[in-house]
Amino acid sequence: MNTIGKAFRVTTWGESHGKALGAVIDGCPANLPLSEEDIQRELDRRRPGYSIFSTPRREPDKVEVLSGIFEGKTTGTPISALVYNKNQRSKDYSKIKDTPRPGHGDYTYYKKYGTYDYRGGGRASGRTTIGHVIGGSIAKKLLEYTYNIRIIGYTIKVGKIKGDFNYYSNPEIFLSSNSNNSINKIIEKIESDPLRCPSSNSQEMIEYVKNAMEMGDSVGGIVELMVLNLPSGVGNPLFSKLSGELSGGIMNINAVKGVEIGRGFQSTELYGSEMNDEYIYKDSIQLKTNNCGGILGGISCGSPLVMRVAIKPTPSISKTQKTVNLKSKKEEDIEIHGRHDPIILPRAIPVIESVVAIVLVDLMIRGGFIHPCNLDINKK
Ligand SMILES: Cc1cc2nc3c(=O)[nH]c(=O)nc-3n(C[C@H](O)[C@H](O)[C@H](O)COP(=O)(O)O)c2cc1C
Numbered sequence: 001m002n003t004i005g006k007a008f009r010v011t012t013w014g015e016s017h018g019k020a021l022g023a024v025i026d027g028c029p030a031n032l033p034l035s036e037e038d039i040q041r042e043l044d045r046r047r048p049g050y051s052i053f054s055t056p057r058r059e060p061d062k063v064e065v066l067s068g069i070f071e072g073k074t075t076g077t078p079i080s081a082l083v084y085n086k087n088q089r090s091k092d093y094s095k096i097k098d099t100p101r102p103g104h105g106d107y108t109y110y111k112k113y114g115t116y117d118y119r120g121g122g123r124a125s126g127r128t129t130i131g132h133v134i135g136g137s138i139a140k141k142l143l144e145y146t147y148n149i150r151i152i153g154y155t156i157k158v159g160k161i162k163g164d165f166n167y168y169s170n171p172e173i174f175l176s177s178n179s180n181n182s183i184n185k186i187i188e189k190i191e192s193d194p195l196r197c198p199s200s201n202s203q204e205m206i207e208y209v210k211n212a213m214e215m216g217d218s219v220g221g222i223v224e225l226m227v228l229n230l231p232s233g234v235g236n237p238l239f240s241k242l243s244g245e246l247s248g249g250i251m252n253i254n255a256v257k258g259v260e261i262g263r264g265f266q267s268t269e270l271y272g273s274e275m276n277d278e279y280i281y282k283d284s285i286q287l288k289t290n291n292c293g294g295i296l297g298g299i300s301c302g303s304p305l306v307m308r309v310a311i312k313p314t315p316s317i318s319k320t321q322k323t324v325n326l327k328s329k330k331e332e333d334i335e336i337h338g339r340h341d342p343i344i345l346p347r348a349i350p351v352i353e354s355v356v357a358i359v360l361v362d363l364m365i366r367g368g369f370i371h372p373c374n375l376d377i378n379k380k
Contacts, residue, residue: 004249004355005362007372008139012131014082016120022082023131025138027365028068030076031375032142039063039081042137045191045350046129052194053209053343059087061130074138076373081134085127093119099323099334103315105254110326126254126344129351136354139361146370146378150228151356152183153349154190155197156308157222159208163199166224167306168263171290174228174304183228196346213342216318216335220257220311221345223352227294227305227360234300234363241298245363249355250309255344256352258310262293277303309352316340 003011007027014021040063047061061083068079097118100106105124109116116122143149156166165186167174173182189198195205205221212219235242247259267275270291277287287303294305316336323334341347364370371378 004135004252004358007365008358008362010131010135010139010358012128012135014128014131015117015122016085016125016127017117017122018085020082020084021127021130022080023134025068025079025081025135027372028074028076028079028138028142029365029371029373029375029378030074032074032138032145033072034069034074034079034138034141035072036063036065038141039065039134039137042133042140042350042354043083043130046133046347048339048347053341053346059085063134079138083130083134093338096334096336098326098328099332100326101316101334101336102321102323103312120338124254126341126347129253129348129354132253132351132354132358136350136357139354139357142361142370142375143357143364146364146375147231148229149360150183151225151353152187152190152228153196153223153225153353154186155193155195155202155205155221155345155349156199156224158195158197158205158343158345159212159219159221161201161205161208163197163205164201165197165199167226167290167304174226194346195343196349209343212313218314218317218340218342220255220313221343223309223311223345223349225305225307225309225352225356227356230294230300230302230305230360231369232300232302234360234367234369235295235298236363236367237298240363240366241295242300242363243295243298245359246305246307246356249359250307250352253348253351253355255312255314255348256309257312258308260293260308261295262306263291264293264308267291307356309348311344311348314340314342314344 003009009026011024043061043063048059063081063083066080068077106116156163186198190196193202209219243261250259275291277289277291280286280288290303294303318335318337320333320335325332365372
């Protein structure tokens, strides 16, 4: 229940206010060039303090690799890595000790286990996604090294504010001959924006979040995710469909409330003749459009993968809400003054990218695209 994957297995462990958090990665083939910096780069993208909208909890999130790498390459043995918690302030939470936070996991953990870690939510905390990112950074490196696969996530909607950039408004950017340049420019914009939003109206979204913050409230939004250079043939026809494995993995991330593939829910409004992607021949068989989002019959078709992920507003808010004291059974008011992001999206993006990378590596090893033991054989 703490492991994702079958051939490439990432097991995460640790809590928000425990000593450390980490991951064990089993099934990473040998001879992948890998360093602590590769993992650190991705952890820095999800670290607290990344933007004006991230929690004031000051954590360096410095990774330590304990095993599985020798002379700059993976050895095929389990990779184990951890990050120590440095800035826990458990007393921030003592006031809400017996009063479950609306929207968080406190109440259901209490009903299931008879106890819950009120100090930041324990396993339900956003900090547990450190494990996802440790595993994901290795999976990303593996995808890039073997097939030059790139995964790019960005915000397309915040609350009610819709951005003007998304894949379906600009599909040619991802197809044109000089697309590498345009994609690099988009990535620069994503990584320099506090909401990781490449839209020209991102300032409007920033104001929307600031306004919610002033009211002691939080907001949600939609992330779009692209996978480029994925070969055709990844995924399986029925119970391990690429779409099913990806959405299952993503839906297991805290605060995720929905996943769409390709045109997703919008496809219900289209005629078959509008939704179907016709085939054309340009040196090879290609899809004229990409309404399917790169997946047909549970298998990748060679077009970019396109997914959208709905993320709810951060549950911990300082605005007064009603709860019930678990001991006295009396209704009480609750205000949460710990350190919380007013919007989860910007820091969730590296986490979603990580889970997508883990799912893809797992399916590609199982499907024979990546050698399960030795990448030197893959490269030959
Ligand atoms: C990267 C990330 C950061 C998060 N940060 C917070 C936070 O600061 N405060 C909070 O209340 N919830 C935060 N969450 C959301 C909770 O973890 C989540 O809402 C909670 O576990 C309940 O699970 P559910 O939303 O899936 O029902 C974060 C989630 C992620 C993925």
